[in-house]
Amino acid sequence: MQTFAYGRAAGMAEALAEGGSDTAFLAGGTELLNWLRLGIARPSRIVDIAHLEGLAGIMPLPNGGLRIGALTRLNDVALDDKVERGYPVLAEAILKSASAQLRNLATIGGNPLQKTRCSYFRAEEPLPCNKRKPGSGCAALNGINDKHAIFGWSEACVAVQPSDPATALAALDAVYVTAHKDGGRRIKAEEMHLLPGETPHIDNVLRDGELIVGIELAGPAPHSAYLKLRERESYEYAIVSAAVALDLAGERIVHARIALGSVAQKPWRLTEAERALEGLMVSDTAAIREAIDASFGAARPLAHNAYKVRLAKNAAARAIRRAART
């Protein structure tokens, strides 16, 4: 691990003032420490924000929604009554993430910023990876790519974003609230992560020194569910996941929001399917399958992951049924 200097921020203003390209913020640490070990990040300074006051906790908003402080630990979000009752898709996504120990450390503000689990990207010895070293190529494009993207990839990078909470937040149309020494902003969950294009080393829209300070959810989504498909039942990343939030009138779908996880470099909203689902009965399995198909015209499987197309369609259909039952 490269040397760095550690400092503990006494307040938000101080933390933001120190932010910059050569400085990393430390919150839960579950990603940052591994980046440091692998050399994925090589900051010369680390600003510890884990002890800042006022950034943890969950508060109701006047519009009926919730504001979740960025430093709230994952377990504390998932086990919160308001989240469990009002946003089951988020509670389920979190409890299916990582392990109990990791969820006691990892924060809701940090988790969506985790990087891909592509084994070429995380290799201990350097391998061609444009995300790790721009211009070095993509070993996964013609390598082992069974877990890789089926949507939105480029010749430069075929990796996927693995965050379960980020996928749920995208389906909930959540908003990331940020702070920066030059002013903060509000970023829609769907617009946080970037597709690889020619610049796969840029994962998201955050500027150097910009900090997520909170996440805002609109009114409750009680008819929502998260389905995670993986090779072992617990403590494993998704092959495909589906986050669904439904507005129902009896058995009829008034409005549907669906985001797939681990199929692209960002949570992948099924916009066409969402439109096609409007007005369908939740029991009309054939029509629902047809509606989901509407979003798969853009799917481009790689050599080893055509199975993910069918898996993703089935996951979306099952998650819709589960959401309708909640």
Added chain:
Amino acid sequence: MEFHSHLMVALDVNGRRHEVSIDARTTLLDLLREHLELTGAKKGCNSGECGACTVHLNGRRVNGCLVLAASAAGAQVMTIEGLAENGKLHPVQQAFIDHDAFQCGFCTPGQVMSAVALLREGHVTSPSEIREWMSGNLCRCASYPQIAAAVGAAAALARDS
């Protein structure tokens, strides 16, 4: 704001206060093992994938390999060495013995620390819930049935007492 690549860290481990001079890169796991010679918490994967380094930080179970020691300054830490009281094993430790819940023993301190926290958390209402909430501790000898049984027995004992 001050930055240091080498610093003094004061923290409470198993009820005793320690002051340690460390490189900023030191993890909580390395502080325990290399500076305090508390080698119960094990270094398995050193990347948060195995749970062998599980300790309690301010009462909550965490992976010691993913905590920067500097960030734990001022904290209360409990390791497997602090579990027995007056020479008497913690009920979870005794349950692991009673159920043969280990073979090589490398993962056992992490398993036990995880289970002790799990009993407090209360996610022990069924065998499947125990397995799910213990999934952050891998056992390469695959003693999982015995581990789950030991945790279930310790939970039942805690409920009855």
